[in-house]
Amino acid sequence: MDDDVLTTLKLLIIGESGVGKSSLLLRFTEDTFDPEQSATIGVDFKVKTLAIDGNRAKLAIWDTAGQERFRTLTPSYYRGAQGVILVYDVTKRDTFMKLENWLNELETYTTRNDIVKMLVGNKIDKDDHEVDRNEGLKFARKHSMLFIEASAKTKDGVQCAFEELVEKILQTPGLWESENQGQKLRLGDQEQGGGRACGGYCSIP
Amino acid sequence: MAADSDPESEVFEITDFTTASEWERFVSRVEEVLNDWKLIGSSAGKLSPEKGEYTSGTWGEKCQDINFADFKFYITHHFLKQECEKDDEKDKVEEDAFPLAMQDLLCMNNDFPPRAHCLVRWYGIREFVVISPGTNCEAIISESKCNLLLSSISISLANSGCQVPMFVQIQQKWRRMYAGECQGPGVRTDFEMVHLRKVPSQYNHLSGLLDIFRSKIGCTLSPLPPVNITIRFTYILQDWQQHSWPQQPPDFDTLLGGEVGGVEFGKIPFGACEEPISELHLATTWPHLTEGIVVDNDVYSDLDPLQAPHWSVRVRTAENPQCLLGDFLSEFFKLCCRKESTEEVLGRGSAEDEGKENSDISSALNKLTEPVAPVPISKLSVSNMVHSARKHIRRHRRIDESPLNTDILNSVLLYVFPDAAVEKSSENSKNKPAQSNACGKAEQDKNSDYNLFLQLKSAPIDSLTYRLALCVCLVNYNHGGLRAVAHLWQEFVLELRYRWENNYLIYGLAGGPPDLRCCLLHQKLQMLNCCIERKRARDEARKVLEESKERERKVSGSGQNGRPASESATASASKKEVSPGKSWDSWSDSEDEFFECLSDQGEIEAPHTEGEKDGSKSKAEGRLHPYNNMTLLNSTEPLYIPVTQEPAPMTEDLLEEQSEVLAKLGTSAEGTHLRARMQSACLLSDMESFKAANPGCVLEDFVRWYSPRDYVEEEVVDEKGNTVVKGELSARMKIPGNMWVEAWETARVTPARRQRRLFDDTKEAEKVLHYLAVQKPADLTRHLLPCILHAAILKLKEEEAVEDIPSVRKTIQQATSQASKLLHTPNYDYKKLEDFINQLMAMETVITRARSLKAKFAMCEGEKVEDTDELETFVSSLLEEPEVVVVGAGQGPAGSIIHRLFVNAQRLADFTSDEAALLAPLEEDSGRDRKQTAGSNKVPDFPPPAGREILVRTCVPRPAPYSKALPQRLFCVLMREEFRLAGAFSSDTSFF
Numbered sequence A: 001m002d003d004d005v006l007t008t009l010k011l012l013i014i015g016e017s018g019v020g021k022s023s024l025l026l027r028f029t030e031d032t033f034d035p036e037q038s039a040t041i042g043v044d045f046k047v048k049t050l051a052i053d054g055n056r057a058k059l060a061i062w063d064t065a066g067q068e069r070f071r072t073l074t075p076s077y078y079r080g081a082q083g084v085i086l087v088y089d090v091t092k093r094d095t096f097m098k099l100e101n102w103l104n105e106l107e108t109y110t111t112r113n114d115i116v117k118m119l120v121g122n123k124i125d126k127d128d129h130e131v132d133r134n135e136g137l138k139f140a141r142k143h144s145m146l147f148i149e150a151s152a153k154t155k156d157g158v159q160c161a162f163e164e165l166v167e168k169i170l171q172t173p174g175l176w177e178s179e180n181q182g183q184k185l186r187l188g189d190q191e192q193g194g195g196r197a198c199g200g201y202c203s204i205p
Numbered sequence B: 001m002a003a004d005s006d007p008e009s010e011v012f013e014i015t016d017f018t019t020a021s022e023w024e025r026f027v028s029r030v031e032e033v034l035n036d037w038k039l040i041g042s043s044a045g046k047l048s049p050e051k052g053e054y055t056s057g058t059w060g061e062k063c064q065d066i067n068f069a070d071f072k073f074y075i076t077h078h079f080l081k082q083e084c085e086k087d088d089e090k091d092k093v094e095e096d097a098f099p100l101a102m103q104d105l106l107c108m109n110n111d112f113p114p115r116a117h118c119l120v121r122w123y124g125i126r127e128f129v130v131i132s133p134g135t136n137c138e139a140i141i142s143e144s145k146c147n148l149l150l151s152s153i154s155i156s157l158a159n160s161g162c163q164v165p166m167f168v169q170i171q172q173k174w175r176r177m178y179a180g181e182c183q184g185p186g187v188r189t190d191f192e193m194v195h196l197r198k199v200p201s202q203y204n205h206l207s208g209l210l211d212i213f214r215s216k217i218g219c220t221l222s223p224l225p226p227v228n229i230t231i232r233f234t235y236i237l238q239d240w241q242q243h244s245w246p247q248q249p250p251d252f253d254t255l256l257g258g259e260v261g262g263v264e265f266g267k268i269p270f271g272a273c274e275e276p277i278s279e280l281h282l283a284t285t286w287p288h289l290t291e292g293i294v295v296d297n298d299v300y301s302d303l304d305p306l307q308a309p310h311w312s313v314r315v316r317t318a319e320n321p322q323c324l325l326g327d328f329l330s331e332f333f334k335l336c337c338r339k340e341s342t343e344e345v346l347g348r349g350s351a352e353d354e355g356k357e358n359s360d361i362s363s364a365l366n367k368l369t370e371p372v373a374p375v376p377i378s379k380l381s382v383s384n385m386v387h388s389a390r391k392h393i394r395r396h397r398r399i400d401e402s403p404l405n406t407d408i409l410n411s412v413l414l415y416v417f418p419d420a421a422v423e424k425s426s427e428n429s430k431n432k433p434a435q436s437n438a439c440g441k442a443e444q445d446k447n448s449d450y451n452l453f454l455q456l457k458s459a460p461i462d463s464l465t466y467r468l469a470l471c472v473c474l475v476n477y478n479h480g481g482l483r484a485v486a487h488l489w490q491e492f493v494l495e496l497r498y499r500w501e502n503n504y505l506i507y508g509l510a511g512g513p514p515d516l517r518c519c520l521l522h523q524k525l526q527m528l529n530c531c532i533e534r535k536r537a538r539d540e541a542r543k544v545l546e547e548s549k550e551r552e553r554k555v556s557g558s559g560q561n562g563r564p565a566s567e568s569a570t571a572s573a574s575k576k577e578v579s580p581g582k583s584w585d586s587w588s589d590s591e592d593e594f595f596e597c598l599s600d601q602g603e604i605e606a607p608h609t610e611g612e613k614d615g616s617k618s619k620a621e622g623r624l625h626p627y628n629n630m631t632l633l634n635s636t637e638p639l640y641i642p643v644t645q646e647p648a649p650m651t652e653d654l655l656e657e658q659s660e661v662l663a664k665l666g667t668s669a670e671g672t673h674l675r676a677r678m679q680s681a682c683l684l685s686d687m688e689s690f691k692a693a694n695p696g697c698v699l700e701d702f703v704r705w706y707s708p709r710d711y712v713e714e715e716v717v718d719e720k721g722n723t724v725v726k727g728e729l730s731a732r733m734k735i736p737g738n739m740w741v742e743a744w745e746t747a748r749v750t751p752a753r754r755q756r757r758l759f760d761d762t763k764e765a766e767k768v769l770h771y772l773a774v775q776k777p778a779d780l781t782r783h784l785l786p787c788i789l790h791a792a793i794l795k796l797k798e799e800e801a802v803e804d805i806p807s808v809r810k811t812i813q814q815a816t817s818q819a820s821k822l823l824h825t826p827n828y829d830y831k832k833l834e835d836f837i838n839q840l841m842a843m844e845t846v847i848t849r850a851r852s853l854k855a856k857f858a859m860c861e862g863e864k865v866e867d868t869d870e871l872e873t874f875v876s877s878l879l880e881e882p883e884v885v886v887v888g889a890g891q892g893p894a895g896s897i898i899h900r901l902f903v904n905a906q907r908l909a910d911f912t913s914d915e916a917a918l919l920a921p922l923e924e925d926s927g928r929d930r931k932q933t934a935g936s937n938k939v940p941d942f943p944p945p946a947g948r949e950i951l952v953r954t955c956v957p958r959p960a961p962y963s964k965a966l967p968q969r970l971f972c973v974l975m976r977e978e979f980r981l982a983g984a985f986s987s988d989t990s991f992f
């Protein structure tokens, strides 16, 4: 059914609680904004197919809870991700100050070091900015990340953020090719039991 | 047909080709190719090649098919890639300059290039075209055919004005016979060749060859212009004699024999079992000789190799010398493809049997532990227990059946579980493993090699998993292959079960949840350790609780709240829990077990506690500590952080399973809701603990601790004009019926220790143990493969560091990043892994070559330091370059060693051939006799040269004394079974 899909990519959204991670994802996948979005418990998951330069990439996006207490659980989902979106709230300085911590956590738990990182400053529709755009830029440059300011509420920058990230991943062939055969995320498709310990080299009866 | 195959000439030329012969067509095809390849016009103007440029530069090749009637030829252009000369420079070149090839004939900068086409060696040319018969085509042997081809190229060259020399290959391929021609303005060079099986005796020396040269150039000038001579003799050394390969394969049995503890394990063998350098070729060269300076004729020769001004050496390496690391790896890798299960391999002890065995042990252990139950025995040493458990197993298996010898098995197990060897005198050794790991880690972090396990997804050096991998590899290689591996694995799993059942932490694993960056097996072992740790904590807590209750009961007397009854229930429940060797259905009911322990049911269970203000203080339970001096919103009580349950540790396969389940719920709103609900167990548990620790609390209190950003505080001015801080839940928390509110309403007032366990350690431990037990030997090998490759890379690094070989160092680096890619995919590509292992083996071979050469060119004591440096450089060049100049020739430090090597080989050859038979019986009185013999027919220092190359060059007018003086060259090769003369003779064509 996914014959025309070039590859499946695993993306991750992280950042402090309440910065608007789930809202950004909802805006990207369903193009809506739900003010009644409740705080995420554990992890949430969404899928979207994106066409980039004529190639269709299927995105499996894991939205994680920002709350301190869930953090022991969520890093397990960092495994195998090819791209990560790190979000802060431009109207809350403390969410920006915590970015360094998030990067450390990312470093500790991701399984690959060539993961593509994007920094998103969210809620630019609001007036009371506490973090200047240049500060975001500076941080992103320092940590070799992509950077954009966005608003889940007004749509600004959201689509662009995801597209840029995916494009960058696709430009790094080593990042997705090998993972492509290995990615076991088959939706609605039962995994054959028993065979997981055996590779393709020797046939199991 | 002609028109079809050659449309271009039809268009551009009006000549009628319909009557053209095959020969004419062939000539025009050749011209066409020369045109296509832009080989037309003056080739002069390029600089003469630098010294050694033929070796250091790169050679290019262009090839195309070309037909003569239906006979297929290849036409190939060979050329040294040089920087393009500037166009304007080319214009300056005189019209009638010699073609480049003619200049090259005399150039002395690149005689005897070690790696080049034979025509380059023979004629010194940097560019040429060869026409040779296609594959599976007959060789051109008949003289008429040869002449036909030669005249074809001659006409093509003349027609096109191409100045690049062109050759045709004649006779059988192996003879490497070429004839050719080069044309320039008014000049021509003919390339001719003679090839014989034997060297004719009259030409077996310089003077005979000079006669040929002179007669060939037919120069009548007197005195004759000087002839430049270069001579090169090559000597081969095959017999290394006392310099034979010094390394012996290690004796594995002594490593493991007798009393030796496990320390010897964990080393990977390394090195070649046979000589990796098969031959040494010494080339002695006399450049720039002139006639008369040396004498070399049928009765006498001046050419003493020791006196040659120029020496160079090349080595021939053994093709695939047997090397230990390589053997070790490939034997291990072969196991990956075996299909047998452990039971099949060991022949008996089927699954049920194993279960029975286990329950036997556990009942035996029960007997042991009964007096102190439920806390396991602390007086016995671990090692005693390891042994008693294994002894029991062995009773079921007759000793002679055991694939792995008992002594070896014991030392392997002691290496893998070193804590078992420690005589356990005090309680604290129980905690030791975790501590020693922690500090070991901090130290190792500084070492960059330490982090290699992250790149390879293996396990930290010296972790249990890593050590197990080394042992499995060694046991497979040296102590019984597949069966021994199966046996070791069975014992290993048994020991783990024993530790789980007796609350002994597994030594050599970092604490905390499984490290997802390591291989799955390592994660599983860590998981088991987590289970053991939780179980121990539970047992400890229960003990403390029981002791305190004991005291309480003594004070308050019995009968209150029916407590004694529930306490005895606790005791029986806990007994049931520790009882080891549970079957699969008995653990399923353990889901009802509670986080810390089952306790009195009499406490408040009501979901809402707000109403019960009085007495709530005394009922607070499970408090950790106050939170930031905050007080509850509805009272003056401090807000306490509760003791909470730790979330369940996960291995990557569990995690994958879980994320698949979560992903399958789909992306709809209901899916999202369900997903949240499934993951809310931890939230709910925290809420319950919070309620228990903070009687009278409300959701706002919880949120202030748990998700402070969702409690919005605002300064407002009240009616009286005072600013007060007013707080409320964030908008998203206030949505009616949202998951948080819902969970808060269902949460009961229960401290963590009375909650149902979030992590069922009993169940998880059994799952891990079962998983381990069903792994076939092949599965095990696959699990351990990253660790073995890790160890092999470290070993190579270590050995390389000793020898210092830059090329190997670079390859190791590349190989590591390649391995990183191969090992991070969940399904290994075994073909690529095999290639990777071959690459590691190749590196080992290179290192052993270095080692062998170093042994051969080792300094004798008392020699100069500069010489040592020089020898080191010499050896490393031998490894990286095709041919190496010996500084100082026969007199330099390397030269004198080479000389000595030859002398020794000569003596021994002489000894074995002539004197061995005589000497053996006469040994005692032969001293003087032998000296005399040795003195009378002195053994020469060097054997006869395996090859002699003689190159003579001059520039003389030809064919007539008044012609232009042109380059003439003759290259002679004299070997035992080959005699070759390759001549290039130029003549002035202006007046002929």
Ligand SMILES: Nc1nc2c(ncn2[C@@H]2O[C@H](COP(=O)(O)OP(=O)(O)OP(=O)(O)O)[C@@H](O)[C@H]2O)c(=O)[nH]1
Pocket: A015, A016, A017, A018, A019, A020, A021, A022, A023, A024, A034, A035, A036, A037, A038, A039, A040, A041, A064, A065, A066, A067, A122, A123, A124, A125, A126, A150, A151, A152, A153, A154, B731, B732
């Ligand atoms: N004005 C404005 N509000 C936003 C925007 N994005 C999110 N919000 C609001 O911010 C609050 C938090 O948004 P969420 O998307 O739930 O935040 P989150 O990062 O997923 O939080 P956690 O799940 O707790 O980690 C919600 O009330 C959103 O309505 C935005 O771009 N502009």
Ligand SMILES: [Mg+2]
Pocket: A021, A022, A023, A038, A039, A040, A063, A064, A065, A066
């Ligand atoms: Mg969220």
